[in-house]
Each structure stands twice: as structure tokens, then as C-alpha cells.
Amino acid sequence: MHSQDLINQFIELRSRNVTYAQIAADLKINRNTALRWGQKHQADILALAAVEAEAVRAKIFGSREQEIEMLAKRLQRLEAEIDLRNPRYLTHHEIMDLIRTTRARLDFLCAEPELPEDRTANAEPVPAACATP
16 A cells, blocks of 8 residues: 555646656556556646646736736727727737737636536635626
């Protein structure tokens, strides 16, 4: 029987996309054991990978709320530009594309997260910038 500590190390390595062969060698376990653990703990591996990816993304791009605020300000500037439009640097079509793209990203970021039924109590609140007036 393997310790929970060893299994947790496996989950952490696998969430970083380390190969089964490399994990088996590093943890000194049979490759078939690694494959079995991969299937058995797939949900934990995916959850940890998502958390780590979110942390990297936040470090590089800032928080979700910061991105929403930045996109909302950009959208306001673009919409103001379209209202005052006397073609300068961008065509009307290019600005409309920017507005569409920015709105789509805001819609994506402001969407209510879909969580499994048993986790809805811990749902993240919708950022203030997304709240409809």
C-alpha cells in the first residue's frame, strides 16, 4: 500500500503534465500504478492543474476583476470614439470589430461559473464591474 503523501506527490506532478514514465521513475512506483492513479485521481489532477493555471494567469495578466475593469474602460473609450467618429486611424469597421471582441471577452468573464451541484455554496461572487445596473 502506498502512502497518501506519495499519492499527493503523484497528483501534483501529473497536474504539471509530467509523463507517467517520469513520475514512476521519480516516485519509484510501477508505471501501471501511475496509470491507475491517473485514472482514479483524474478529477483532483484537473482541479489542481486549473488552480495552478489560474495562479500563473493572474500573475501575468492580473486578477479577473482587474481584467474586467480594464476591458470595461476600453469598451467605454471605443464606444465614445465611435460616437465622435471622424475617421482618423481606424476604420469604422475596425472599431466595431474591437467593440465586438471586447464585449465578447467581457461577456465571457462576467458569465456565472458553472459548478457541480455540491459546490454551489462556495461560488465566487460576480465582480462589481459585471453587475448590471
